[in-house]
Amino acid sequence: MNRRYMIPLLSTFVCWGSVYAASKIALGTIPPVTLLAMRYLVAIPALFLLLKIRGALRPVEKKHMGTIAAIGFTGYFASFCLQMLGINRLTGSVSSLLGAMNPIFIPVLAALFLGEKLTARKVLCVAVSMTGVTVIVGVGGTADVPGAALMLLSVFLWSGASIIIRRLRGCYDPMQVAMMSMIVALPFTGTWAVIELQTNACTLTAGAIAAVLFMGLVGTATAHSLWNYSLSKMDASFCSMFYPLQPLTSSVLGVLLLGEKITASFLIGGVIICCGIVAAVASGRDS
Secondary structure, three states, X not given: OOHXXXXXXXXXXXXXHHHHHHHHHHOOOOOHHHHHHXXXXXXXXXXXXXXXXXXOOOOOOHHHHHHHHHHHHHHHHHHHHHHXXXXXXXXXXXXXXXXXXXXXXXXXXXXXXOOOOOOHHHHHHHHHHHHHHHHHHOOOOOOOHHHHHHHHHHHHHHHHHHHHHHHHOOOOOHHHHHHHHHHHHHHHHHHHHHHHOOOOOOOOOHHHHHHHHHHHHHHHHXXXXXXXXXXXXXXXXXXXXXXXXXXXXXXHHHHHHHOOOOXXXXXXXXXXXXXXHHHHHHHHHHO
């Protein structure tokens, strides 16, 4: 494997990890769901432009409309709204760590809805990672329990959306699927944002605007491009092995930019969760 392929792969998770720090900055003056709607308003045009430049934009077939609607509502509306509400209650470090647990939930949902084999090893991976969550939010933990619950539900819904996305494998560029799903989610997210703004103040400071632009352009458009490029050059199982780099990035940025403190419970729980993630990905590769 050419080592230069590792640069975009590692950059993907750095981009995703940095989104949590940017979110915390923006959430200082922008309500959570309103922030998500703003992110989509930046990301959708950026993804459209990238697809046009690459010549990868395809007409959507009618038979796929329902699938795209399900992905948009479940993943990009419900899951991401819960994610933003969770991030609003947690530190960037904890929310990113919990948000990186997709490789844990996907095998379980794939077994339930796709008939894929759920091995004892995969069940053990789930148990290990949930033990790590318990360490972080349980006895001696410092994380907000409702916030952690919102994040875990968000990850569960996103894992479900990822299962649905498999139905479109090979039909459209993944970036187009993401863009179309955001378009589906935007009216729902926008409606919630309008309701949210009736009782929550929104101030567009220079820092908040910069954070929104960063989330849309770097955390979404750029990260999707780098991820798709990495998947075109390397196996998905190998690429997924680097998920723990996401919370590592957010933890470093949380300390440097947000003044967050890394507690012993976070370190211990984080190591346990990352072990579960790596083992889950390795289990999927071996099966």
